[in-house]
Amino acid sequence: MRVTPRARTLSVLKVGAVALSLALSVSACGGDGDSDSSGSGSEGSGDELTPVTLQLQWVAQAQFAGYYAAVEQGFYEDEGLDVTIAEGGPDIVPQDVLAAGDVDYAISWVPKVLGSIEQGAGIADVAQIFERSATTQISFKDKGIESPEDLAGKNVGSWGFGNEWELFAGMQQEGVDVEDINLVQQAFDMNAFLAGDIDAAQAMTYNEYAQVLESVNPDTGELYQPEDLNVIDWNDVGTAMLQDAIWASTEQLEDDEYAEQTVAFIKASIKGWAFVRDDPEAGAAAVTAAGSQLGTSHQLWMTNEINKLIWPSTNGVGMIDEAAWDQTVEIAMNTENETGATIISEEPPETAYTNEYVEQALDELRDEGVDVDGEDYTPIEVTLNEGGN
Amino acid sequence: MLGRLRAGLLGALGVLLVAALWDLYKAFGPEQGVLVGERTLILPRATDLAMPHTWEMVRRLFEPATGLRGAPTALEAVLDASAFTLSIAARGWLVGVVVGIALALLMTRFKIAEAGMLPWIVLSQTVPLIAIAPLVRRWGAQIEFGSFTWENEHSVALIAAYLAFFPVAVGGLRGLKSPARTHVELMHTYGVGWWRTLITLRLPASVPFLLPALRLAAASAVIGSVVAEVSIGLRGGIGRMVVEYAQSAGGDPAKAWAPIFGAVAVGLVAAGAVGLLTLALRPFHLTETIR
Numbered sequence: 001m002r003v004t005p006r007a008r009t010l011s012v013l014k015v016g017a018v019a020l021s022l023a024l025s026v027s028a029c030g031g032d033g034d035s036d037s038s039g040s041g042s043e044g045s046g047d048e049l050t051p052v053t054l055q056l057q058w059v060a061q062a063q064f065a066g067y068y069a070a071v072e073q074g075f076y077e078d079e080g081l082d083v084t085i086a087e088g089g090p091d092i093v094p095q096d097v098l099a100a101g102d103v104d105y106a107i108s109w110v111p112k113v114l115g116s117i118e119q120g121a122g123i124a125d126v127a128q129i130f131e132r133s134a135t136t137q138i139s140f141k142d143k144g145i146e147s148p149e150d151l152a153g154k155n156v157g158s159w160g161f162g163n164e165w166e167l168f169a170g171m172q173q174e175g176v177d178v179e180d181i182n183l184v185q186q187a188f189d190m191n192a193f194l195a196g197d198i199d200a201a202q203a204m205t206y207n208e209y210a211q212v213l214e215s216v217n218p219d220t221g222e223l224y225q226p227e228d229l230n231v232i233d234w235n236d237v238g239t240a241m242l243q244d245a246i247w248a249s250t251e252q253l254e255d256d257e258y259a260e261q262t263v264a265f266i267k268a269s270i271k272g273w274a275f276v277r278d279d280p281e282a283g284a285a286a287v288t289a290a291g292s293q294l295g296t297s298h299q300l301w302m303t304n305e306i307n308k309l310i311w312p313s314t315n316g317v318g319m320i321d322e323a324a325w326d327q328t329v330e331i332a333m334n335t336e337n338e339t340g341a342t343i344i345s346e347e348p349p350e351t352a353y354t355n356e357y358v359e360q361a362l363d364e365l366r367d368e369g370v371d372v373d374g375e376d377y378t379p380i381e382v383t384l385n386e387g388g389n
Numbered sequence: 390m391l392g393r394l395r396a397g398l399l400g401a402l403g404v405l406l407v408a409a410l411w412d413l414y415k416a417f418g419p420e421q422g423v424l425v426g427e428r429t430l431i432l433p434r435a436t437d438l439a440m441p442h443t444w445e446m447v448r449r450l451f452e453p454a455t456g457l458r459g460a461p462t463a464l465e466a467v468l469d470a471s472a473f474t475l476s477i478a479a480r481g482w483l484v485g486v487v488v489g490i491a492l493a494l495l496m497t498r499f500k501i502a503e504a505g506m507l508p509w510i511v512l513s514q515t516v517p518l519i520a521i522a523p524l525v526r527r528w529g530a531q532i533e534f535g536s537f538t539w540e541n542e543h544s545v546a547l548i549a550a551y552l553a554f555f556p557v558a559v560g561g562l563r564g565l566k567s568p569a570r571t572h573v574e575l576m577h578t579y580g581v582g583w584w585r586t587l588i589t590l591r592l593p594a595s596v597p598f599l600l601p602a603l604r605l606a607a608a609s610a611v612i613g614s615v616v617a618e619v620s621i622g623l624r625g626g627i628g629r630m631v632v633e634y635a636q637s638a639g640g641d642p643a644k645a646w647a648p649i650f651g652a653v654a655v656g657l658v659a660a661g662a663v664g665l666l667t668l669a670l671r672p673f674h675l676t677e678t679i680r
Contacts, residue, residue: 187635188632215438
């Protein structure tokens with residue numbers, strides 16, 4: 001086939017134009033992609049609200065329901081704050097983001113932050129939202145693992161990255177060394193556990209435990225039941241460590257404005273958690289509305305389990321209990337992982353936690369008649385559906 | 390035309406073959422896999438949990454993604470996420486290609502630039518992605534001029550570009566330096582300057598080297614986008630979806646595969662787009678092969 005040079009140039013141009021327009025249209029359709037702007041409402045009175053960013057330690061899920069509810073219900077706005085919630089991810093370390101000054105507050109576990117503080121991060125626990133630990137080690141009944149002692153010689157799963165300390169502390173307390181178990185790296189899903197590759201898997205009561213209960217037991221054709229599982233609860237073993245807390249910048253706390261804002265932030269957050277306690281369905285819905293992809297029954301289960309970690313609260317939500325803090329520090333200093341390392345080598349500085357701001361927040365809330373103790377709290381019953389839907 | 394049709398048919402046949410192999414293994418493979426020793430699995434398990442039926446995976450695509458009222462089907466959700474990731478990858482690819490070609494030109498023009506920069510360019514690719522992703526996000530968060538604020542998706546596109554520029558820079562350099570010495574000397578005898586030599590000789594000669602580099606860059610950009618999305622925690626794309634849907638791997642095993650199909654689709658579209666570019670540049674390709 002003969003093609004004149006001119007015709008060839010033309011067809012070349014045409015194909016090129018198609019390719020170019022395709023590339024352009026593709027890049028254009030992403031231009032208006034809505035990123036996570038969870039907390040920007042009220043454009044009208046925007047001048048008066050202080051913009052505040054909160055860094056989560058994972059993607060949007062009911063673990064953070066109180067904050068999402070506080071945004072949705074306008075609790076932050078009532079306190080003069082325009083809160084944006086920044087979701088986390090596997091490689092986002094909230095305390096580092098906070099220490100770098102990119103956000104105003106962060107949610108993280110105490111043991112994970114203690115290491116950062118020892119390395120010089122100037123941040124402080126200003127409200128201990130979760131009173132209890134949600135980490136457990138679960139196993140099928142036929143494995144006969146009822147206490148940390150029974151873990152010896154078993155395939156024991158852990159996510160690592162600071163999630164393993166309660167497990168190691170529990171084992172050490174009962175004289176089981178890390179060498180006595182076969183430590184298996186656990187993935188985001190529970191398939192290795194369901195397939196039997198892991199005898200005792202790490203499971204948060206609010207997430208992975210539910211994932212198992214949402215799966216079909218091939219022997220019965222029904223979903224797995226709580227009766228099929230043994231659960232080692234670190235709260236019962238006595239090696240629980242403090243989990244989700246609100247962290248603030250120590251240096252900035254010396255600034256009165258930031259200190260005031262911190263009280264307001266804690267206050268509205270606790271109000272959000274009280275809202276979630278009284279109406280878990282609405283709390284779960286707020287998280288789903290914020291873009292969480294979790295199934296409906298799973299989300300509600302998580303909300304309910306999170307509530308159990310907070311309520312009833314011994315001293316009022318957010319108060320850092322000295323004994324619990326000391327236990328966390330003690331474990332962090334004396335528990336060795338598989339490489340013989342501990343989280344910290346010496347006591348954290350006194351600035352690592354303070355009840356100053358949460359006390360103010362609680363006083364104000366009590367004056368307003370908000371129940372911050374939840375003495376009468378009773379969890380709801382959640383039925384999990386297959387796949388969490 | 391017939392050739393196209395045949396290629397399309399063969400492509401479809403290839404997909405069917407993979408699906409058939411999958412289900413054949415599932416039907417006849419050992420249910421619990423094959424273990425060597427106590428823990429080393431050399432053949433995968435064939436349970437519904439580990440390997441859902443291919444038709445289960447397809448059927449799952451047409452069911453709602455979540456149990457929520459008004460939830461889109463998994464297919465719609467995956468397509469949305471794919472378009473998002475593709476747009477980021479495309480931007481990363483564009484930036485990567487521009488930077489890559491610019492570097493290649495610089496290194497062709499100045500010997501010292503080549504000696505000084507090439508090792509660093511190679512070194513740049515040894516930095517693990519998960520290490521730079523949070524850094525890029527953090528630096529990006531500090532950028533703000535005028536009405537422009539740096540969003541997380543820009544960080545992801547930047548990381549895609551970081552991976553994409555490499556093959557273009559190296560391939561481009563190789564291509565720009567590919568003309569035979571006699572040709573370059575001929576240009577000298579004509580008294581033609583460097584720019585003119587570039588346009589009439591070096592650039593056309595570089596095309597056969599650039600094309601595979603561009604394709605490689607497209608693949609890198611897609612991989613970079615998906616991984617960086619996960620790393621940075623950017624919502625909306627395929628990478629994040631893989632993590633989120635993995636949660637249902639126990640209770641709804643077919644669902645976890647949906648975003649993986651999306652990732653494959655993104656890769657195919659990206660490769661196809663570069664293929665179109667290849668068509669546009671074919672004349673140069675031909676002159677090269679004739680030589």
